[in-house]
Amino acid sequence: MPSPVRIVPLGGLGEVGMNCLAVEAAGRIAVIDCGVLFTDEPFGVDVITPDLGWLIERREQVGAVFLTHGHEDHVGALPFLLRHVAAPVYGTRFTLAMVKGRLAEAGITADLREVAPGDVRPAGEDSPISVEFIAVTHSIPDACSLALTTPQGVLIHSGDFKIDERPVRGPGMDLARLEALGQAGVRLLLSDSTNAERPGWALSESAVGPGLHDVMAEATGRVFVATFSSNAHRLQQVVEAAAAAGRRLALLGRGMVENFEIARQLGQLLEPGWMPVTADEARRLPPRELAILTTGSQGEPRAALGRLARDEHPELKVHAGDTVVLSSRQIPGNELAVGRLVNELCARGALVRWEGHPPLHATGHAQEAEQRRLIQLTRPERFVPIHGEYRQLARHAAHAAAEGIPPGRRHLLTDGQVLELDDAGARVLPERVRSGRVAISRDEGGAVEVADAVLDDRRRLAEFGLCVAVVQVSAATGAVLAGPEFHARGVAGLDGREAELRAEVLAALGEAVGAGGEARREALRQAVRRWFRRATGRRPVVEPVIIER
Ligand SMILES: [Zn+2]
Numbered sequence: 001m002p003s004p005v006r007i008v009p010l011g012g013l014g015e016v017g018m019n020c021l022a023v024e025a026a027g028r029i030a031v032i033d034c035g036v037l038f039t040d041e042p043f044g045v046d047v048i049t050p051d052l053g054w055l056i057e058r059r060e061q062v063g064a065v066f067l068t069h070g071h072e073d074h075v076g077a078l079p080f081l082l083r084h085v086a087a088p089v090y091g092t093r094f095t096l097a098m099v100k101g102r103l104a105e106a107g108i109t110a111d112l113r114e115v116a117p118g119d120v121r122p123a124g125e126d127s128p129i130s131v132e133f134i135a136v137t138h139s140i141p142d143a144c145s146l147a148l149t150t151p152q153g154v155l156i157h158s159g160d161f162k163i164d165e166r167p168v169r170g171p172g173m174d175l176a177r178l179e180a181l182g183q184a185g186v187r188l189l190l191s192d193s194t195n196a197e198r199p200g201w202a203l204s205e206s207a208v209g210p211g212l213h214d215v216m217a218e219a220t221g222r223v224f225v226a227t228f229s230s231n232a233h234r235l236q237q238v239v240e241a242a243a244a245a246g247r248r249l250a251l252l253g254r255g256m257v258e259n260f261e262i263a264r265q266l267g268q269l270l271e272p273g274w275m276p277v278t279a280d281e282a283r284r285l286p287p288r289e290l291a292i293l294t295t296g297s298q299g300e301p302r303a304a305l306g307r308l309a310r311d312e313h314p315e316l317k318v319h320a321g322d323t324v325v326l327s328s329r330q331i332p333g334n335e336l337a338v339g340r341l342v343n344e345l346c347a348r349g350a351l352v353r354w355e356g357h358p359p360l361h362a363t364g365h366a367q368e369a370e371q372r373r374l375i376q377l378t379r380p381e382r383f384v385p386i387h388g389e390y391r392q393l394a395r396h397a398a399h400a401a402a403e404g405i406p407p408g409r410r411h412l413l414t415d416g417q418v419l420e421l422d423d424a425g426a427r428v429l430p431e432r433v434r435s436g437r438v439a440i441s442r443d444e445g446g447a448v449e450v451a452d453a454v455l456d457d458r459r460r461l462a463e464f465g466l467c468v469a470v471v472q473v474s475a476a477t478g479a480v481l482a483g484p485e486f487h488a489r490g491v492a493g494l495d496g497r498e499a500e501l502r503a504e505v506l507a508a509l510g511e512a513v514g515a516g517g518e519a520r521r522e523a524l525r526q527a528v529r530r531w532f533r534r535a536t537g538r539r540p541v542v543e544p545v546i547i548e549r
Helices: 053-057 078-084 092-106 175-184 205-218 232-244 254-265 279-284 306-310 334-348 368-378 391-401 450-463 496-513 518-536
Strands: 005-009 019-023 028-034 045-048 061-067 089-091 111-114 120-122 132-133 144-150 155-158 186-192 222-227 246-250 290-294 321-327 351-353 380-386 421-422 425-428 439-443 444-451 466-473 482-489 539-547
Touching: 005 045, 005 053, 019 246, 028 078, 028 144, 028 466, 061 078, 078 092, 078 111, 089 092, 092 111, 092 254, 092 450, 111 482, 132 444, 155 380, 175 186, 175 368, 205 222, 205 232, 205 450, 222 306, 232 254, 246 254, 246 279, 246 306, 254 290, 290 306, 334 351, 351 444, 368 380, 368 391, 380 391, 391 439, 450 539, 466 496, 466 518, 496 518, 518 539
Parallel strands: 028 061, 061 089, 089 111, 155 186, 186 380, 222 290, 222 321, 246 290, 321 351, 466 539
Antiparallel strands: 005 019, 005 421, 019 028, 045 439, 120 132, 132 144, 144 155, 421 425, 439 444, 466 482
């Protein structure tokens, strides 16, 4: 009997981001994508990765990693996986170009293997799974769906996609191949749910060009355009719109400079001889002859546009009469940061534009009609919505229902839930596997994991403050010689009540007089915490200090 196949989502089913999915057959594992989740989590957390413990515990079984495309929410957590798992990584040219920098930064050498659409690769030695790359359109070049040939038939993983019938460049989505697979029989379709709540068909990327042309032509000052630097086809349209309006173009932000160069080297930007102007040249140009491509469309304070908005950019300034185009969608969770950015830019006298007609942005994700089209083409026996918050997954499952996929064949999974396919059918296993979120802090020294206990301390410090309790005791008898004294930072409710707290602490220490040093410290901590909880309802971080004399 052919081996069962297990689908193990480790991230991206229940949130928009940290996409990571494992497919297991005959004790061998293929990993699809390994991304981060962007977060507005305060307290020094920059991104979230999926908990990769399940994969790391099975590192010997992981035969290969397959990347659908180069967005951070699909590849950003690769360094955390490849630190433990030595498997080859397959991706298209642009995808691997996006990955190389991240891996180099993390000091990781990986076995990167470039593929092109149409290529089929085994998921490791003695794995019964092989994977075919199929070209799709998305907001980054070289994106692919994957068709996995497994002991339980063909599974299609859509990756992120939209069905763009007028792409800026390239042959577009390989609908013929997907249809051919559908005719031959597809056991399971896993499909991108990001835009399941939007009806109709997504706007073509090429629909953004006219809007950019109008802004460039009509603006009397400089035009700043903020967009995702990996969206090479958007960059291309900005280049063309600027050129048509007689504007030279400058690039601001490290990511923009790097990705623009990658796009140019990989032939994703037309004009081969075209060069951006330097910041020096840009400052000398009349405002009407300059456009600037910049990072920071999500309100990131440290990105170029954020620094321009606060007038902290060393190279350029935003002046009254300049136009700023946010050629992007706000990632959920970034609304406040983007709002602050727009306020700051308006306060400098800039005209900020982000929507309108003609449009200045097009989504990279399929909407309802395209999602349903993919189901029609591939005619899957079963359906699992992926990439989305639960409500988007549920809506996508409803679209599958409307396409005739019956209830028992639509599987709404969340991270950690395993779907097992075998000759008898498919079922969600009762046991979840280890999954979850890991907070990461990125700084000059690289990326470090922030443990839950550390985050919990930071949250409590921010919310309730810190109280240090100091007591001097006799080394010989344990009797209190002086104190307790309380040194509080950021604590509310203690003023005028120290005596009450002191009495409670002394009573508790009296009971712990014969105990050892550590037990006495703990008794001191507990007494202070108890008083705060009872008297103020708050839970400051309490740091006990016992000095023996
Ligand atoms: Zn994407």
